[in-house]
Amino acid sequence: MERTILHVDANSFFASVECSLNPSIANKPVAVVGDVEKRRGIVLTANYVAKLGYGIKTGEAIWQAEQKCPELVKVRSNMHMYLHYSRLMREILSDYSDYVEPFGCDENWVELKGLLRGAGMEIAEKIRARMKAELGITVSIGVSFNKVFAKLGSDMKKPDAVTEITPENFKDKIWGLNAEALLYVGRKTKAKLNKRSIYTIGDLANTDKKLLCSWLGVNGAMLWDYANGLDASPVMPYGDPRVIKSIGNSTTCPRDLRNNTEVKTVLMVIAESVAERMRDHHVKGREISVAIRDNKLNWSSHQCRAERPTNISGEIYEYAFELFKESYTWERPIRSIGICVGKLCSEVCAEQLDLLGIADKRIKLEAIDRAADSLKRRFGRKVIGRARLLEDTQLSGVDPKMDHRLTPAGYMAR
Amino acid sequence: MQYVKERKDSNRYKKQYVNVFVKYGSDGYITPMSIEWIDGSRYIIDRVVDVRRAASLKCGGTGLRYTVKIQGKQRMLFFEDMPERQRWFLETETGCTGV
Numbered sequence: 001m002e003r004t005i006l007h008v009d010a011n012s013f014f015a016s017v018e019c020s021l022n023p024s025i026a027n028k029p030v031a032v033v034g035d036v037e038k039r040r041g042i043v044l045t046a047n048y049v050a051k052l053g054y055g056i057k058t059g060e061a062i063w064q065a066e067q068k069c070p071e072l073v074k075v076r077s078n079m080h081m082y083l084h085y086s087r088l089m090r091e092i093l094s095d096y097s098d099y100v101e102p103f104g105c106d107e108n109w110v111e112l113k114g115l116l117r118g119a120g121m122e123i124a125e126k127i128r129a130r131m132k133a134e135l136g137i138t139v140s141i142g143v144s145f146n147k148v149f150a151k152l153g154s155d156m157k158k159p160d161a162v163t164e165i166t167p168e169n170f171k172d173k174i175w176g177l178n179a180e181a182l183l184y185v186g187r188k189t190k191a192k193l194n195k196r197s198i199y200t201i202g203d204l205a206n207t208d209k210k211l212l213c214s215w216l217g218v219n220g221a222m223l224w225d226y227a228n229g230l231d232a233s234p235v236m237p238y239g240d241p242r243v244i245k246s247i248g249n250s251t252t253c254p255r256d257l258r259n260n261t262e263v264k265t266v267l268m269v270i271a272e273s274v275a276e277r278m279r280d281h282h283v284k285g286r287e288i289s290v291a292i293r294d295n296k297l298n299w300s301s302h303q304c305r306a307e308r309p310t311n312i313s314g315e316i317y318e319y320a321f322e323l324f325k326e327s328y329t330w331e332r333p334i335r336s337i338g339i340c341v342g343k344l345c346s347e348v349c350a351e352q353l354d355l356l357g358i359a360d361k362r363i364k365l366e367a368i369d370r371a372a373d374s375l376k377r378r379f380g381r382k383v384i385g386r387a388r389l390l391e392d393t394q395l396s397g398v399d400p401k402m403d404h405r406l407t408p409a410g411y412m413a414r
Numbered sequence: 415m416q417y418v419k420e421r422k423d424s425n426r427y428k429k430q431y432v433n434v435f436v437k438y439g440s441d442g443y444i445t446p447m448s449i450e451w452i453d454g455s456r457y458i459i460d461r462v463v464d465v466r467r468a469a470s471l472k473c474g475g476t477g478l479r480y481t482v483k484i485q486g487k488q489r490m491l492f493f494e495d496m497p498e499r500q501r502w503f504l505e506t507e508t509g510c511t512g513v
Contacts, residue, residue, distance in 0.1 A: 136469030
């Protein structure tokens, strides 16, 4: 049976929330910005007046944005408020279906079950109107028969609009779009495809699947399926614990990192926070990835597989640092760095013991971490810490636990 | 965007937080009974006409919007349910002296 899937995307989410909270700025150019003193002085989101009228982009430095638009209204970001609105959004969506899967804090997939054809559009219109009336924010909604096309649809008409993509019209509507509009075609994949003169989604769909596999590996097959509307991935029910697919933190450092010692300090702080959050959720992970952004804002990420599933701070740190050493050549100083642990499994899953006593040692390490956790809970976060972190308190002073990562967890990794 | 137009004269309005006397009914419903204005005078709510979640287009924010009748006049009373604190507010024109 044909599925009905909605992708509901809040337009310029942070800026919309700020405008909704303070209507007197709603028709002025507004940018939600990070903390300048902590060197996060960039535009996180701009509203449509700022984007269309002045060409202000997400990720720009505040001074660049001010050059384009001197009367720009700058609002400091208020994460708690955005998460509150994000929850309210999901509450509205769960009036229509139990199958609401968040993708980041401002996007959700909703699968409507047991509907007649065409009813999807009607419900999408209702949701759009309710978001505006009840929360004062606008959303764009894509209605389609799979998740990937629903997401494409929500990107096609913005803001405050509904787009439908059906099995009959997807070839006309989608195949003409640039390949990078498709989910998981990023900068690198795009370059690989363009080199083989594949520019549009239609080109991708009409390329031989085996050929794509030989160029891009398993992802080639996945992209071919996406382009042909064959994506069959399910929408997870709201609150499904499987929705946590990875746990990670990243931080923009108070100053650029210039050598391995400094990186060690920051990685240690992040590893501790990630590991602690993993223990909070009672999970262990097998896949460790490190994301690095240099001071020219070039971004890269590398991953490796841990020998055993882990949530030990020290182990995560060691894997992350090894990975960093292998992959980074110090062409430029580093602006921000993050660790993410994926391929999660339950904390209590069975584990292979060995003759060398490594497993015994790990049990002890886990116990130490747990003791530190409970001390921190009872007496405050500063009561116990690693000696290494005392060397450079400016760098180790960052608090990644409050600086949560908002990028959606891997969608492919299931 | 259309909703920008609706809010054109938003500077005219002020979000006024007020004290509200509330009945917690045995049926689980919460009904506002009266409002205490900032000068201490008390206004009895004659009737609750409608309750729904709504954004305050005049003053900003979102919450449970109680449409209430006070001395024959209709007013919007919002229960703002923010995570850190929950408060009641009225949409008032700047400079007004009573509910």
